[in-house]
Amino acid sequence: MQAVIAVLPGDGIGPEVVAEGVKVLQAVAARFGHTFTLREGLIGGCAIDATGEPLPAETVALCRASDAILLGAVGGPKWDDPQARVRPEQGLLGIRKALGLFANLRPVTVHPRLIGASPLRPERLQGVDLIVVRELTGGIYFGEKRRERGPDGEWASDLCLYTEAEVVRVVRVAGQLARRRRGKLTLVDKANVLETSRLWRSITTRLVREEFADLEFETMLVDACAMHLIRRPTDFDVIVTENMFGDILTDEASMLAGSMGMLPSASLAEGRLGLYEPIHGSAPDIAGQGKANPLATILSVAMLLRHSLDLPEEAACVEAAVATVIDRGIVTADIATPGQVIATTTAVGDAVAAVIAG
Numbered sequence: 082m083q084a085v086i087a088v089l090p091g092d093g094i095g096p097e098v099v100a101e102g103v104k105v106l107q108a109v110a111a112r113f114g115h116t117f118t119l120r121e122g123l124i125g126g127c128a129i130d131a132t133g134e135p136l137p138a139e140t141v142a143l144c145r146a147s148d149a150i151l152l153g154a155v156g157g158p159k160w161d162d163p164q165a166r167v168r169p170e171q172g173l174l175g176i177r178k179a180l181g182l183f184a185n186l187r188p189v190t191v192h193p194r195l196i197g198a199s200p201l202r203p204e205r206l207q208g209v210d211l212i213v214v215r216e217l218t219g220g221i222y223f224g225e226k227r228r229e230r231g232p233d234g235e236w237a238s239d240l241c242l243y244t245e246a247e248v249v250r251v252v253r254v255a256g257q258l259a260r261r262r263r264g265k266l267t268l269v270d271k272a273n274v275l276e277t278s279r280l281w282r283s284i285t286t287r288l289v290r291e292e293f294a295d296l297e298f299e300t301m302l303v304d305a306c307a308m309h310l311i312r313r314p315t316d317f318d319v320i321v322t323e324n325m326f327g328d329i330l331t332d333e334a335s336m337l338a339g340s341m342g343m344l345p346s347a348s349l350a351e352g353r354l355g356l357y358e359p360i361h362g363s364a365p366d367i368a369g370q371g372k373a374n375p376l377a378t379i380l381s382v383a384m385l386l387r388h389s390l391d392l393p394e395e396a397a398c399v400e401a402a403v404a405t406v407i408d409r410g411i412v413t414a415d416i417a418t419p420g421q422v423i424a425t426t427t428a429v430g431d432a433v434a435a436v437i438a439g
């Protein structure tokens with residue numbers, strides 16, 4: 082097949098891990114006889130430096146003209162000035178909004194060999210296989226922001242707003258996913274305190290009754306969920322939640338898999354176009370040192386192949402190659418056990434590409 086893929090490396094370790102994702106795409110193209118045309122664009126801090134804007138219009142146009150988008154990460158201390166008019170993160174939020182990428186799928190599985198590297202008890206990690214469906218274009222990250230000075234000094238506010246339509250469409254995605262998996266859906270909210278959460282709960286409960294009565298359905302408060310993710314992670318199948326809760330819970334859940342460098346994601350709209358990125362940020366503390374784990378990005382490539390390009394065999398081939406490379410002990414420091422030889426970012430990507438090549 083022929084496909085155009087927009088590549089947005091971004092900042093920090095973004096370019097390092099995306100280079101390995103691209104390597105894997107090229108290995109897949111060579112093995113299966115596809116033509117992937119890769120077109121690079123600017124987003125985040127590097128885009129601010131080059132154009133003054135975190136999301137140049139050309140980047141949006143490039144993404145719209147592509148079949149899928151592969152993204153690294155944005156941000157870093159260079160652009161952290163609180164007084165700045167533009168911030169790298171606006172580029173990421175902007176592309177999600179511009180393309181209507183409302184459903185962010187973040188799967189969490191644990192490779193057996195990494196169980197030993199985890200500080201968590203092995204019996205709790207055996208068989209973890211859950212997916213968080215995070216609402217991605219609404220809520221507090223997108224609400225009106227205010228910062229003013231009043232008689233008692235400065236004050237600030239971030240509006241958290243959700244409409245019924247926004248909740249319904251993402252819960253439908255989660256419900257359909259649960260039906261194809263183990264049939265369990267968990268709504269995570271803070272309905273004891275937040276009005277937006279009470280809206281989520283009433284809409285989701287009604288929708289499940291009307292359209293997903295075959296599913297096992299439960300609701301859970303977000304603070305309790307943070308605890309249960311560690312205590313009994315195998316009890317979860319599909320979790321659906323609002324933007325900020327999903328953001329925070331998936332950083333926590335990444336530690337079930339061993340590292341932030343292990344969790345991929347797919348950000349989906351109504352059609353086939355999707356944006357694929359690791360859940361982690363630009364990791365300035367390890368940028369430029371060859372230490373970044375590229376597997377979250379490579380597994381995001383697998384999601385790209387499956388969801389946007391409809392290439393399930395190729396996706397499975399990438400996932401199997403990742404498992405093989407972990408089995409062979411070719412891993413970066415974040416998932417290595419004490420005494421294990423540490424591989425560089427490039428060495429891990431090379432190893433995955435070599436397994437795909439056969």
Ligand SMILES: NC(=O)C1=CN([C@@H]2O[C@H](COP(=O)(O)OP(=O)(O)OC[C@H]3O[C@@H](n4cnc5c(N)ncnc54)[C@H](O)[C@@H]3O)[C@@H](O)[C@H]2O)C=CC1
Nearest residue numbers: 154155156157341342361362363364365366367373374415
């Ligand atoms: N999607 C995105 O582009 C995101 C961007 N950010 C931005 O990234 C910058 C850094 O934020 P942090 O809070 O430090 O979060 P981070 O996710 O970049 O890093 C958190 C910790 O995880 C480690 N880590 C992350 N990815 C890794 C990988 N692939 N391999 C090995 N270790 C990895 C880092 O070294 C760090 O110790 C900030 O500017 C933030 O705004 C944060 C989260 C998401």
Ligand SMILES: CC(C)CC(=O)C(=O)O
Nearest residue numbers: 170173174222328360361
């Ligand atoms: C700009 C932030 C919302 C990025 C982030 O932390 C994420 O999407 O996981």
Ligand SMILES: [Mg+2]
Nearest residue numbers: 328329332360
């Ligand atoms: Mg995050």
